[in-house]
Amino acid sequence: MSHEITADFTPLAESASTHAESLGAWFAQVRTSHGADQRDVARHLMLNPSIIQAIESDDFARLGPPVFVRGYLSRYARLLSMPDHQVLERYREQIGIVSQDLPPLQVVHPLRRQARTRDLRGLLYLALLIGIGWTAIQHLPDLDPSRLAVLWSDEQPADVGLTANNMVKATTQTQYPFQFKSAETANPDTASPPDPAPATSLASASSPAPQPAEPAPTRGEAAVPSVVFTAIQSSAPAAPHASSPEPTPVLSVSGVQTAIVAPTAFTTHPDDSHSPANADGEAKLLLEFSNDCWVEVKDAQGNILTSRLMKANTTHALSGPAPFKVTLGNAPAARIILDDRLVDTTVYVPRRGTVSRFTLDRD
Amino acid sequence: MFKWLRGKFSNDLSIDLGTANTLIYVRGAGIVLNEPSVVAINQDPVRGVRTIAAVGTDAKRMLGRTPNNLSTIRPMKDGVIADFTVTEKMLQHFIRKVHARKFFNPSPRVLVSVPCGSTQVERRAIRESAMGAGARVVYLIPEPMAAAIGAGVPVEEARGAMVLDIGGGTSEVAVISLNGIVYAGAVRTGGDRFDEAIINYVRRNFGVLIGEPTAERIKHEIGSAYPTSEVREIEIKGRNLAEGVPRSFTLNSNEILEALQEPLSTIVGSVKMALEATPPELAADVAERGIVLTGGGALMRDIDRLIIEETGLNVVIAEDPLTCVARGGGRVLELIAKDERAVDAFAIE
Numbered sequence: 001m002s003h004e005i006t007a008d009f010t011p012l013a014e015s016a017s018t019h020a021e022s023l024g025a026w027f028a029q030v031r032t033s034h035g036a037d038q039r040d041v042a043r044h045l046m047l048n049p050s051i052i053q054a055i056e057s058d059d060f061a062r063l064g065p066p067v068f069v070r071g072y073l074s075r076y077a078r079l080l081s082m083p084d085h086q087v088l089e090r091y092r093e094q095i096g097i098v099s100q101d102l103p104p105l106q107v108v109h110p111l112r113r114q115a116r117t118r119d120l121r122g123l124l125y126l127a128l129l130i131g132i133g134w135t136a137i138q139h140l141p142d143l144d145p146s147r148l149a150v151l152w153s154d155e156q157p158a159d160v161g162l163t164a165n166n167m168v169k170a171t172t173q174t175q176y177p178f179q180f181k182s183a184e185t186a187n188p189d190t191a192s193p194p195d196p197a198p199a200t201s202l203a204s205a206s207s208p209a210p211q212p213a214e215p216a217p218t219r220g221e222a223a224v225p226s227v228v229f230t231a232i233q234s235s236a237p238a239a240p241h242a243s244s245p246e247p248t249p250v251l252s253v254s255g256v257q258t259a260i261v262a263p264t265a266f267t268t269h270p271d272d273s274h275s276p277a278n279a280d281g282e283a284k285l286l287l288e289f290s291n292d293c294w295v296e297v298k299d300a301q302g303n304i305l306t307s308r309l310m311k312a313n314t315t316h317a318l319s320g321p322a323p324f325k326v327t328l329g330n331a332p333a334a335r336i337i338l339d340d341r342l343v344d345t346t347v348y349v350p351r352r353g354t355v356s357r358f359t360l361d362r363d
Numbered sequence: 364m365f366k367w368l369r370g371k372f373s374n375d376l377s378i379d380l381g382t383a384n385t386l387i388y389v390r391g392a393g394i395v396l397n398e399p400s401v402v403a404i405n406q407d408p409v410r411g412v413r414t415i416a417a418v419g420t421d422a423k424r425m426l427g428r429t430p431n432n433l434s435t436i437r438p439m440k441d442g443v444i445a446d447f448t449v450t451e452k453m454l455q456h457f458i459r460k461v462h463a464r465k466f467f468n469p470s471p472r473v474l475v476s477v478p479c480g481s482t483q484v485e486r487r488a489i490r491e492s493a494m495g496a497g498a499r500v501v502y503l504i505p506e507p508m509a510a511a512i513g514a515g516v517p518v519e520e521a522r523g524a525m526v527l528d529i530g531g532g533t534s535e536v537a538v539i540s541l542n543g544i545v546y547a548g549a550v551r552t553g554g555d556r557f558d559e560a561i562i563n564y565v566r567r568n569f570g571v572l573i574g575e576p577t578a579e580r581i582k583h584e585i586g587s588a589y590p591t592s593e594v595r596e597i598e599i600k601g602r603n604l605a606e607g608v609p610r611s612f613t614l615n616s617n618e619i620l621e622a623l624q625e626p627l628s629t630i631v632g633s634v635k636m637a638l639e640a641t642p643p644e645l646a647a648d649v650a651e652r653g654i655v656l657t658g659g660g661a662l663m664r665d666i667d668r669l670i671i672e673e674t675g676l677n678v679v680i681a682e683d684p685l686t687c688v689a690r691g692g693g694r695v696l697e698l699i700a701k702d703e704r705a706v707d708a709f710a711i712e
């Protein structure tokens with residue numbers, strides 16, 4: 001079957017019909033002038049006759065989107081030898097299309113509804129990671145491998161004796177002085193102000209003869225051997241003020257402020273004939289500082305006896321099982337006496353800087 | 364570097380990276396660039412360094428008329444990248460050209476149309492090329508989809524529509540419904556193949572060698588896809604292969620129609636294949652409304668009549684078919700700017 005379009009139609013001699021009142025009327029007028037009916041036109045254009053009918057009745061909405069309407073009009077115009085650009089122009093005027101703007105596109109597949117939630121989840125994970133990292137950094141000094149080894153060791157309860165346990169407890173209590181305060185408040189009769197209390201016990205520790213009447217035993221029961229740092233006025237006598245609640249026990253050590261550290265148990269048990277510092281395996285360490293110096297001392301079991309900044313012109317006494325691992329932030333300013341023997345610290349002073357780390361043993 | 368910041372000073376672009384022409388649509392401004400995809404390369408004979416001499420229209424004027432140190436390259440072939448580096452430079456040139464502000468290097472969001480028959484490697488090459496040219500984000504959209512949107516086909520409807528996009532390197536036919544492509548087929552036949560067919564025809568029948576620009580001029584002036592009573596003629600000049608000297612001769616539209624028979628039948632064959640593969644409901648929709656023709660090939664005289672005769676279906680030539688793909692991409696970009704979910708529709712990658 002042939003679909004030759006222009007076979008039955010001849011072009012119009014005049015274009016007067018362009019003045020028809022509407023585009024549909026114009027088409028109808030030209031078609032009738034050719035002597036063809038709508039069915040013939042539909043057959044030639046291979047379109048549904050209803051489309052030709054809609055065009056001639058100016059019912060363009062029935063024809064679908066403008067792209068198809070333009071196509072129908074253009075083909076119809078060419079069939080009838082009408083100027084198609086004029087036809088299309090008239091179509092635009094008739095339906096009111098000023099510009100060539102197309103209707104807005106629409107999305108019918110909203111698949112990314114959860115995208116924002118996913119983004120927030122990522123931020124949450126990031127914040128969590130930063131939090132964990134920050135906490136880890138903050139607690140990094142506590143992550144001492146030796147302490148972890150003690151804590152995680154399965155043999156710890158069996159191997160470590162009562163004294164050692166006490167020392168561990170002492171160390172723990174040293175780091176949390178509030179426990180000491182609670183011990184004091186447990187016995188209101190012997191309670192003293194929070195600050196001078198350690199000084200009192202310290203004074204008794206330095207006294208040659210322990211006095212049973214002192215409130216210290218009660219305190220000693222509650223406070224296990226611990227290392228306590230207290231500044232003492234060096235010009236005042238120590239023994240008479242041992243039981244005094246006054247917070248000014250003093251030692252006569254060359255007119256400088258002196259801090260003495262001793263296990264509380266050593267000072268509190270009246271029937272305890274010898275101090276823990278004198279016990280077997282325990283050594284006494286005396287630290288004197290001519291300038292501010294950060295110090296950390298660990299005993300043989302890895303317990304931290306002290307870890308703090310020592311002020312200038314102070315003296316600190318420590319005791320525990322030797323050897324000691326000592327870290328000095330300002331080594332030239334330190335003077336160390338181990339069991340009444342002066343330690344030559346000059347060999348520990350580093351070539352560069354002032355931080356030195358060494359181990360002190362009785363030998 | 365600082366692409367995000369530079370993106371604030373850039374316009375979103377829809378690029379129809381065609382084999383013959385590159386068109387750029389700027390969101391809110393329309394088609395701002397329509398230039399041939401041709402690059403002239405200058406090669407330093409001493410150092411051997413290659414530099415870009417001209418791009419676009421300037422380079423096309425040099426096509427076939429260059430001295431030894433100059434060569435004109437068409438970096439796109441069959442709708443895909445044939446020379447990656449030159450394509451990147453060409454895109455960079457065009458992107459800078461459409462940005463008036465020179466203070467920042469532009470870093471726009473770019474939507475590039477790709478042939479639906481292209482492979483993943485070819486698509487990746489286009490994406491990388493656009494990124495290399497400075498694009499911040501690259502979206503790829505199948506050409507028939509962009510063409511349908513640009514032509515004004517209501518792609519979101521639950522109703523089938525067939526689009527035939529005849530480009531410079533490829534001809535693509537697709538059936539679209541509900542913002543997606545139901546069927547897509549492509550043949551590597553387009554305007555370039557028409558030119559090639561004309562060159563071969565003239566050489567075979569007249570013994571005269573003509574160049575690509577001449578063949579293109581013949582196609583534009585007297586090219587026809589369907590025989591008509593009106594015969595048009597053109598006088599052209601070429602080099603006579605036997606004598607070796609330039610000769611002029613006359614060609615008519617019927618001869619060109621004969622020359623174009625092979626590529627035209629390939630295109631018609633792809634349409635028929637698409638109709639065979641279309642589900643019946645959609646085929647009924649296509650039969651009711653017809654096929655929409657877009658691309659530069661739609662401008663060939665009576666190509667719609669050829670398809671009407673061959674398929675028996677109504678054929679509609681889109682308004683301004685040469686820019687349909689770029690305009691369609693632009694409309695999609697505008698939608699993406701309003702609603703990011705649009706990226707999931709329209710078969711965008």
